[in-house]
Amino acid sequence: METNKYMVQRITKGFLVHMFLIIFAVTCLFPLFWMLRSALMTNETVFTDKSFIPRAINFGNFAQAWTEGNFGIYFFNSLLYTTCVVVGIVLVASLAAYSFSRLDFPGKNFFFYMFVAAMMIPLPGSFVPLYRLMTVLGLINTRIGYILCMINVGLSMSILLLKTFFDKMPSDLEDAARIDGCGRLGIWWHVALPLARPALAVIVIFNSLNVWNEYILATLLLNDKSLMPLQRGLMVFQGSHSVDYPLLMAGLTIAAIPIVVIYLAMQKHIVKGLSSGAIVG
């Protein structure tokens, strides 16, 4: 009798927890689903047919969006920018964070808090000085200019995360490496970076999202179509197809898929990275 009551209690509790979780899971998946569903419809039915599975499925929108939106070239650019920015941030931020955490030099704290403060002050309107500067440096309309700007955008956050991580990292391994004759740079490369892998996973995800979804700076800094990333192509596509919803939705789906895939590939490491001390400072 007692165990029975306990069982019932446990089952209802489990049921309620699952209900709660499922409801939110559904709301999270809904937009993705709705986008996909609408991309499979035609312009005549998209607003009137509210059923979840469209009556007539039309795959043509994807092919049409891909060719009309010139997504091929934009795709390549976005991949290139995302990779370069992420690699750049990982190198630059981990070097700096390692130094802030482990090494000593005058003004260390000042520089560190400068980065932290920058995270908090948004610079809306900084585009004009930035543009002027990029022109003077000859970096306007170059891939490298855009990449450097985007590295700067993600730098503060990444340094902060990595420093917190390095602070908690035990120093035994570094000492061992030092005895083996490794220099500072060697320790950073052979010891600190591999150990920081979980924190790096978080940084990779965070910055990939940022770069992949960015379009304001891209529009500002790049002129040539051949240099533009995906989101910027999407804005143009949206402008010229605002009336063709299924086609627009197909374009949006195409643009969203890669980042969802990157996320799925990396998600295992995120919780591990975060819980291994990156944020629990």
Added chain:
Amino acid sequence: MRRVVSLALCLFLSFGCAPKKEDLNTITIWHWMTDRQKALEELAALYEQQTGVKVKIDLYAPSDAYSQRIVASAQSRVLPDIYGILDKKEIFASFIQSGFVADLTEEFQKENGAWERMLFPKALDVNRFPEGNIYGVKAGIYGVPLDVTNIQMLYNKKLFQKAGIKEAPGTFQEFIEAGQALKRVGIAGLVSGFGEMWLIDCFASNYAFNIMGEEKVMATYRGEVPYTDPDWVKVFGVFKELREKGVLADGVVTKPNKYAEQDFALGRAAFAFNGSWGVNVYGDMNPGLEYGAMLPPPVNPNLPMRIWGGAGSSLVVNNSSPRKDKATAFLKWLTQKKQQAFLARETRNLPSNRDALDSISPILSEFAGVMDFTTHPTIWPYNENALVTEKIDKGIQSIIIGEKSPEEVAGEVQQIKERELKKAKQ
């Protein structure tokens, strides 16, 4: 390891520093017209075939991002050979005074003004600074209109039938009655992109001209007539009446124009307040849509209704470009009859070349027919201070959502106006 890092850094630094060649045979255009990119590219290819001059057409969207880019480029002095200024006349004047825009007057007046006579005067006026203008710009023509446009009222003929409305309303009273008849059969009345402030501005300005006449509007801008004047309260009252009689479509204040265009094209609302560019949008979205154009129905029968119109999109030539002459020549070519007819056909816009008018559709002819009624802030001798305009537009939105009365809004606007007048005097 050390070598890898330093190599990477060197690569980073050296990438951007490649010297740029000045290509004197390629002219670059920056524009924002997503609907015209394809047609313009085709024309550019044709132009290269004919003249050997290469034209590079870069599109930037959305238009806010385009304007920001133009401002930033102006400051950095890296404007392209041809571009457009999507802003108030005052800002256009600033561009000219800063030496970013070439004076095309001479070019227009060559051969007895052949180029000038080819284009609609209304379209040129937008790009013209008359003698003694308040901005202190040297008189002349500074831009080339690609098309002409005007913004008026559109009505859906099928929905009219459903509600038993026989003909397009000719007065504001009839318009309200039509709206109510539509409402009785469950059809929304007027839709427009009132979520974009300039469209509210445009609508209000139409009625201000109709209710008090141009002279009094200008006197208000100069600060001689207060916004609390009964005529201005009446202008704000137009929106109150539209709201109270239920003539406005739901959610009109938060609608960007593209959603409003969608609503009208799909028959969700019977009236739209939109420009002639809408013809292209409606045509793409719902080719079977039967609609007509009309002037916004006047409140005051004694004064004419004036609508905004003139050049739809204009391009200017960069004054410091080494390819200035080539750029001007290209714009001249673009406004020739043949090219204009092509653009009008492909993008369903009204051509700025008068001779190209015969190639347009009946609905566009309806738009073309009322060009005489058009006016535009860019051709007025005075323009309202941008802060006051913002207050007016925001105030009208408050009236539409039923939060403020016309009198309150008039009072608030007048307050800002007085503050700005005081500031200007200092």
Added chain:
Amino acid sequence: MQLKNFSWFRLQDHLKNFSFVLPAILIFCIFYIYPFFDIFRLSFHEWNGITPSMKYVGLQNLQELMKDEVWWQAMGHAAYITFIALTFQNVLAFALALACDREIRMKRFYRVVFFIPPVLSEVVVGLIWQWILYAGMQDGQHIGLLNYWLTQTGLPHLVHNWLSDPKTALTCIAIVHSWKGFGWGFIMLLAGLQTIDRQLYEAARVDGAGSWKLFTNVTIPMMVPVMLVVVILTVLGSMQVFVLVLSMVGQGLGYHTEVPVTRILSAMTGTNRFGYACAMGINFGVILIMVSVAFKWLSNRMKQA
């Protein structure tokens, strides 16, 4: 002699250490510090953004800003969105993280799914939610999905003009913002929960603590540092919201949906007051720094306690 040698060695050492930070500082100075000082300088000027000359007005922009009701109203709206994000979003994130921290089935699935909204771009999110909340009918059917479902499920009296009513518009924006952001909070809190040593729970249970006791005496105290990080990130993210606002309500609704960044943008492009926009940016930044420092101070106090 020896001392001199030593300090030379130290200097070299410091230089080497500093060279690690150099790339970061270089990039940062060029792309952040320089624009920052430029904005700071512009905030003392009256300038339309185009003419080569600008007028020095000293503190006039800042003085006007202090009296600018609309600016403070916008700040209030951002604070309201932040408040909803702090309460609704974070409580939800915490509850979901707690549920996922247990040994339950499909744990991995939930973990993946809850992070989907942050992955999508704001443009996509704005577009889809605009569709869900749309007001208006076609052929007697609601176009907006929410209103449509309300009629379908027999609740037609709840049908509402969600985005064009000042009473609901800001809340709708705040909820969509929370929806988009809760994945971050969820994942950080989950990570935090997983670092709690299971033995702490065991020990408390042996002492006879019930699940509520376990929660208040073990979970909450252990989670305070993580929660503070989440809170600070939520505040910074929510105060700066604007893409979502623009894509959901445009420039509409009087001043009811203005937030600081939309004000800055409209001062820059709408009324062409560049100096004023820069003054707004500086003012906004100072406020955000103050808020963050206050939270940091609070967290130090709580750590000591």
